Amino acid sequence: MSTANSLIYPLPCKHDYGIGIVGAGGIVNYAHLPAYRKAGLNIIGICDINENAVRNSAQKWEIPFSTTDYRELLKRNDIQIIDIAIPNEGRVDIVKEAVAAGKHILIQKPFAHQIEQAEEMVRSASEHGVRLAVNQNARFAPFYRKAKEIIDSGILGELYLMTHEMRINQDEALAGTWFAKVPNFLLVDYEIHHLDLMRFWSGSTPERVYTSGTRMPGQHIQSDMTVLTTMEFASGLRASLITVDTLQSNQAFWSFTVEGTKGSLYGRISHDYTVFELDYYTKDNPGQWTRVTPPGRWFVDAFYGSMFELMNAIQENREPSISGRDNLETLRLLHSMIRSTEKKMIVSVE
Template sequence: MIDVFAPIAAAADLTVPAEHRLPVAVVGAGAIVDVAHLPAYRRAGLEVTGLYDLDPARAAEVAARHGVPRTYASLAELLADDRVAVVDIAVSPGAQPGIARQALEAGRHVLCQKPFAPDVATGEELVALAEAGGLKIAVNQQLRFDEGIAAARAMVRAGWIGEPTAMTFSVNILTDWSAWDWLLTTDRLEIVYHSIHYLDAIRSVLGDPELVFCTGSRTPGQLAKGETRTMSTLVYPGDVRALVHVTHENRTGDQEAAFRVDGTLGAVKGTLGLLYDYPHGRPDTLEVNSRVLPTDGWLPYPVTTRWLPDAVAGPMGSLLRAVAEGGEPETSGRDNLGTLRLLEALYASMDSGESRRL
């Protein structure tokens, strides 16, 4: 039975072919670059030409730790380096659009972080700027490339569970938002900075919904200003539905981070190990129950990589493939406009108490 997993594993493979690899420069030397971007790029065999950060000492420290050969004194110096083909932007969301514009105007391909832009209009502007210059722009929505999610999506596309009928994420964890001090004071929090991962992953399996409803709330005594508990319902044509139920105020220690895709002939379910002991995490799990194969009950799939750092190589690898072969990255800026529209609709629903049609 293990042999049937070979095409599924191939669909979840994060290998970046040698002929696709181009030099990458990174803007930002924060924790996510330190623990995820640089380790993932090193494992993928990518060349990082250098780092730039507003804090030169931090940039030098991170560069030294990961064997990055240089740091740049300014963004202009980075963009003047003729060897740089791709700029990976890993900064706070407010600073990202301006840096992306400068990189695109300098003729560089760009990988942005999520959220791609503060609003759809800004995202559309960046996409248009990239297309006008014949450049590729992608978004680091790396949960799509997590092995458990990617394998589940491949099983759905292979028809193993028949026609999909529902997809759910249930996450009940305790998050210390003080690790990102700027998040403590933002009005919008959970949907745009966390559930965006799950929403984008759902889009990668089911596509865009027609109608959404969302409710969000806080809990007494929480430090963060914005919402930390949300329930988002996505309605698709016919009887297909999706649900994202998340709380970050679990004070009893029984962490949960699970997902499931149901279909007419089976189901796929798994866990996101990273969230059980963030940022250290534990291995993901994935199981499939299929009347198509058949599996005779639940059959475990052997997940071998993790969301962080491994899946971070996915968006970059997809971007590099698009540069080398043409076409669009899987998480292209244009595709991610759909995720931004979904976020806007969910917040409009949260504010009004009414469903919103996309």
Template structure:
């Protein structure tokens, strides 16, 4: 059966072609840049020429750990560096729009953190500015590039399970939010800064839902202000449905992080290995049961890479290829506006206790 997996593995390939590589600078030197962005870029052979952070000491330490040549003294200095063609923005979401505007006006292509913008109108403004300046913006929705998710999506697209009918993500973990102090005081937490990964991944497989329902809550004694337990239901035309059920207050030491896609002719199921011992992680697991192939029961797919750091090369590699070829990145900012719209519909449902329709635009 291994020959059947060759096109699936090709769809998960994170290799960046030499002709696509170009100099990158990073704005932000927080935890995720240290443990994910820079290790992934190094493995992919990408050229990170410099880094800037408001905390100069932290930027210097991160640069030294990863062999980054230049620590910029200011954002202006970074944007004036003519070597830099691409800027990876990894700052808190409230600071991102201003950095995006400044970087676009300096003529840089951008990889932005998610959520891309605080609201859809701001997101549309930034997309319009990039279009006007003929520049590319991609969004760092890297779970789409995680090997387990990418392989599952390729299997669905290959028709291995027939017509998809349902997808579910179940995550029950203990999350230490203290690495991101600003997250401890935000009113919007779980959907906006964690389940955004799963919701975007579901969109990459099933497309956009037409109606959603969401409920969220806190756990007695939790440290963060915002919701840490959520249940999100996505309704698609016909009988297709998706469910995301997440809790971050697992106090019994038995984490789980599962996903499953059911179809008319089979199913795919797997685990998100990163979440079993974050941030070190372990490879995902993935299995397919198909009447199309056919398989004899559940057939394992050999996942070899990890969400952190490996998948972080995906959005950047996709952006670099789009710049070289004049094509569209996999996680373009325009597409990410649909993910942003979905998040806000879920919060509206959470606040009102009612389901919400999603208008297409």
């Protein structure tokens, strides 16, 4: 049943596209499917190579068709969108076959581990005239999106500094999973949200970047779980990211600041959302701070946000704002950051 009234993003005019999901793992069960059910979307089928996972998900979410072979989804005429949420391996083949079958694509971040793979998928979607969107869903997290709206309204003036800080702990929870084996796990899998946000908020990609990582003594995951980054933009704008994923205190949080020539914006969210503050000041309204608390949460509202953006792009015959092509820039920035950690020096983003 649709609960359209409680949605924080308007339903696309046409929203009955048949959706086929590839992957029945964690994120699909705790974010994609609850979000799509909340929005009343038309989920036709689900696939996972793990028979139990796909059976359980289909049962729990009352999905009419389930399979262990994604090609079974591609054969169906009642599916127009393939939503991919699996690890990196196998993505290119699925995307190339899906777009050849005329399906539009929503694919989880990180789009691809290699830029060449991402370029191949973008090229293939373009050749077959279908839309390819990357589920870079932090852009639809209500507090980050509200910050973007405030920035774009111009009341902060010209931006010269943005900061983002996250302190959480996934070190023990992810040890032993496939995530732990991803080289540069924290940068590739999580920091990609934050570096993409810097692109989203500023509307540009930095020219140079310096990233330095470290490990907490005794941490479980092999790669650095603390990373610091400085970004330099051509306009003079600077950005700074601090990400700690081995936090030992019980006060996990995200915070961010934006400084402009006319004002400031400060945001802070506690991990359990019991604290949620977004305050801004503008010289247009001197002497007064304004607090906004946008409705909705990252989990799960951002997840129908990404899907709605793809649906709107399809019917408006335009590229999604989170297109694969746009995401190539995010991947270039990510790989420049990785290069910076390896060379231990500031590098050009290329």
